[in-house]
Amino acid sequence: MKYKVSKEELDALFREVYSSPQAEKDYTTPSLKIEEEYKFLAYKYKYALKNFLISNIPVQFNIISFNSYVGNQISEKNFYINGYDVEKKYRLYVCASESIEDIINQHLNFDVNKLLNDKFNIQSFLDNLSDVMVSQLKNDFPFTFRKINRPVIQFYEDEFVKLEYKLDIKGKTTQISLLIEKTMVDAVDISPFVFSPPTTIGKKKVKKLKDMLPVSFEVVSKPINISVDMLNSGQEIEITPEFIKQIR
Incomplete structure (x- = not known):
């Protein structure tokens, strides 16, 4: 036997549901927390990054700031990403803002580039950048790095360390970042000393x-x-x- 609900009960139920206050959900990504403890790592890899950029960015640039953050959520929106699996325990990601491609192509005003229709190749740039930065990381992290072809950032654990470098290219700001699983950073006793070759x-x-x-x-x-x-x-x-x- 079916249970029939009267029209009055249904009306009362709808009034209760639609009259109750609805809290709007917050879909924004929580901001990362600045963590000075890891800033020496950003400084340590800055030299290798700058050397690479000098040889691979065909326009004038300047690294205006660098910093370190800790968090557990990040948006992949507007970023090019290269990921690595480390010992099947950790994850590492090399990221570059999508804006870097447009900024550089906008200022490639050389006649030769116009004739050849030669544009800045962001994927080739990111691949070479990843190779250089991973090579530097191997000096401190004696692990095996295996490249993964996934455009989504996903770590084994929740927290990660973000080493962020902000670049000024012809008056416009863009950024390059390293995202390293926090357990990977904490698993190795990294020397705080920075050695640079003589000029x-x-x-x-x-x-x-x-x-x-x-x-x-x-x-x-x-x-x-x-x-x-x-x-x-x-x-x-x-x-x-x-x-x-x-x-x-």
């Missing part, structure tokens, strides 16, 4: 000094421990003997 002028001076001295000698240098709180954006650290004595 061309420095090599010439050492060679000149060797030619002037009739005895053999060896130039030995020691790493300088610069704390994270000294790495302020726009601040220049002058390495003087007094400064070295102060921090050692």
Whole structure:
């Protein structure tokens, strides 16, 4: 026997449902939290990134800032993504803003490029960038990296570390980021020291000094421990003997 509902009951039910306040859902992605603890990593890989960009971006640019964040949600919208699976335990993603392609192509005004209809290839750029950055990461993370062909960011665990580099290209801002699973960063005791090769002028001076001295000698240098709180954006650290004595 079917149970029949009277019209009055149905009307009362509809009035109750539609008169109750409806809270609007928040679909925005929560902002990431700045985490100074990992900023030295962003500084550590900045040198390799800048060297790569100098050789691969055909227009003038400047890395205006870099920072580190920790979070558990991020939007893939407006980003090109290359992903890696690490030891089947961690995930790593190299990301570049979609805007970087339009900004660079907008300023490729060379006659040769116009004749050949040569445009900036963002996918080739991202592939080469990923190879360079992963090569640098392997110095600190002795793991096996396997490229994955998935355009979606998905980690094994919830939290990740984002190393973000903001670029200024002809007055317009874009960004390149590394997203590293937080458990992967915490699993390795990463040295805080940053080593950089000598400049061309420095090599010439050492060679000149060797030619002037009739005895053999060896130039030995020691790493300088610069704390994270000294790495302020726009601040220049002058390495003087007094400064070295102060921090050692």
